[in-house]
Amino acid sequence: MNKTIVIGGGAAGMMAAVFAARNGQEVTLYEQNEKLGKKLFITGKGRCNVTNDAPPEELLANVISNPKFLYSAFYDFNAQDCMAFFEQLGVRLKVERGNRVFPQSDHSSDIIRALEYELRRLSVKICLGSPVKTLWTEDLPNQELINPKKEPTKKCLGIILSDGKKEKADRVILATGGVSYPLTGANGSGLSMAQAAGHKVTELYPALVPLKTQETWCHELMGLALKNVEVTICNGKKKLYQGFGEMLFTHYGVSGPLILSASSQIVKKLQKQPMQLYIDLKPALSPEQLDKRILRDLSENLHKQIGNALAGLLPARLLPEVLALAEISPYEKGDALTREQRLKMVQILKAVPLTITGTADFKEAIITQGGISVKEINPSTMESKRVKNLYLAGECMDVDALTGGFNLQIAWSTAYIAGNQNITEV
Numbered sequence: 001m002n003k004t005i006v007i008g009g010g011a012a013g014m015m016a017a018v019f020a021a022r023n024g025q026e027v028t029l030y031e032q033n034e035k036l037g038k039k040l041f042i043t044g045k046g047r048c049n050v051t052n053d054a055p056p057e058e059l060l061a062n063v064i065s066n067p068k069f070l071y072s073a074f075y076d077f078n079a080q081d082c083m084a085f086f087e088q089l090g091v092r093l094k095v096e097r098g099n100r101v102f103p104q105s106d107h108s109s110d111i112i113r114a115l116e117y118e119l120r121r122l123s124v125k126i127c128l129g130s131p132v133k134t135l136w137t138e139d140l141p142n143q144e145l146i147n148p149k150k151e152p153t154k155k156c157l158g159i160i161l162s163d164g165k166k167e168k169a170d171r172v173i174l175a176t177g178g179v180s181y182p183l184t185g186a187n188g189s190g191l192s193m194a195q196a197a198g199h200k201v202t203e204l205y206p207a208l209v210p211l212k213t214q215e216t217w218c219h220e221l222m223g224l225a226l227k228n229v230e231v232t233i234c235n236g237k238k239k240l241y242q243g244f245g246e247m248l249f250t251h252y253g254v255s256g257p258l259i260l261s262a263s264s265q266i267v268k269k270l271q272k273q274p275m276q277l278y279i280d281l282k283p284a285l286s287p288e289q290l291d292k293r294i295l296r297d298l299s300e301n302l303h304k305q306i307g308n309a310l311a312g313l314l315p316a317r318l319l320p321e322v323l324a325l326a327e328i329s330p331y332e333k334g335d336a337l338t339r340e341q342r343l344k345m346v347q348i349l350k351a352v353p354l355t356i357t358g359t360a361d362f363k364e365a366i367i368t369q370g371g372i373s374v375k376e377i378n379p380s381t382m383e384s385k386r387v388k389n390l391y392l393a394g395e396c397m398d399v400d401a402l403t404g405g406f407n408l409q410i411a412w413s414t415a416y417i418a419g420n421q422n423i424t425e426v
């Protein structure tokens with residue numbers, strides 16, 4: 001027998017199955033959903049940001065959890081390899097802002113179709129609607145173990161399906177994803193399987209996720225997007241994040257690209273206590289320049305109410321909130337504004353204060369932070385150090401990255417390695 005079982009028909013599972021089959025193995029892929037790539041379908045707002053056309057060092061710089069573990073994976077199968085892989089399967093790609101790579105068609109379905117076509121060409125047996133219940137493992141005989149703390153203490157013989165049926169294999173690749181967007185099939189069952197087989201699973205956090213705020217005024221600005229702002233997040237006096245870009249107000253707080261990136265840097269610490277978020281609404285202007293700008297606007301509209309005199313400074317829905325924070329009535333006349341009031345307004349414009357109380361939950365998180373501990377996985381082969389002949393790929397492991405195609409590149413690279421390993425004696 002020369003048989004590989006892959007659990008999970010997402011990005012990592014499909015890729016691992018392709019490479020195991022190209023490597024001459026008889027591959028069966030089990031997917032609990034009725035179709036492959038349900039999460040892949042919704043990536044990049046349906047356009048699938050398939051990778052980031054950047055060198056491995058830059059890919060690694062965008063990884064939040066355990067970048068060192070991904071070193072071999074990113075060098076063995078880099079973004080250019082990934083692009084060549086899909087181009088060879090007939091998917092034409094394009095590179096957009098920030099080196100983000102998308103199918104030219106803007107349809108994630110092209111990526112899924114290409115993978116599915118290749119799986120069928122390679123005669124991979126695809127079992128849809130087939131949830132795997134658990135791994136079928138067996139303890140290794142004690143006398144074979146020199147140091148059970150460091151060596152595998154079990155071997156994987158195959159899988160057990162939900163109807164109790166056992167399927168034997170020479171090796172099993174676990175690619176069941178994390179727990180974010182559970183409607184796509186990410187239900188954490190793979191993490192429980194790994195745990196039951198002796199793996200440590202680190203604590204799970206929603207990441208690349210909107211943040212909740214204590215202040216209700218920003219809930220009322222729901223839907224308002226701010227471009228070119230700078231966000232700083234502090235835990236007491238310690239600065240944890242600073243970034244420039246676009247954000248959005250939501251019905252419970254803040255979101256948008258800048259906030260999602262920020263969330264990945266802070267979620268672990270945020271669970272313990274609220275944090276302070278400051279929005280610099282005018283990052284290109286120093287406080288002095290901003291003061292001059294306000295003075296100019298006021299002098300040009302001396303007899304208008306402040307709310308109207310400063311209309312050009314901020315989006316119409318935001319100005320009243322900023323004035324309220326600066327304790328200035330929008331109905332006051334421009335010439336009545338004192339220097340202290342003006343300086344207070346400058347202070348608020350440079351650092352609108354918000355209190356972050358938590359994150360949205362896994363249902364809205366683009367990625368799971370945490371997963372199967374990478375300390376127990378060989379980074380050059382993706383083989384488990386605890387269970388012989390068990391391999392891991394993709395989001396089920398404790399690895400995650402920022403937005404920009406980096407998370408899918410983690411799935412492709414780790415799956416390439418896991419798929420490419422040869423069968424060893426069981």
Ligand SMILES: Cc1cc2nc3c(=O)[nH]c(=O)nc-3n(C[C@H](O)[C@H](O)[C@H](O)COP(=O)(O)OP(=O)(O)OC[C@H]3O[C@@H](n4cnc5c(N)ncnc54)[C@H](O)[C@@H]3O)c2cc1C
Pocket residue numbers: 007008009010011012013030031032033036037038039040042043044045048049050051130131132133175176177178180181184185186187188189190365366367393394395396404405406407408409411
């Ligand atoms: C809304 C959204 C947008 C995203 N956009 C991007 C993007 O544009 N670019 C990017 O790089 N990343 C993006 N991501 C992240 C990216 O989707 C993930 O990193 C990637 O899908 C992880 O691949 P995976 O194969 O490890 O897991 P998944 O894609 O989650 O696949 C796991 C599969 O395993 C199956 N499964 C689970 N348990 C079992 C079981 N017991 N038996 C059988 N099957 C099982 C699941 O049904 C699922 O199909 C996005 C994520 C979300 C939620």
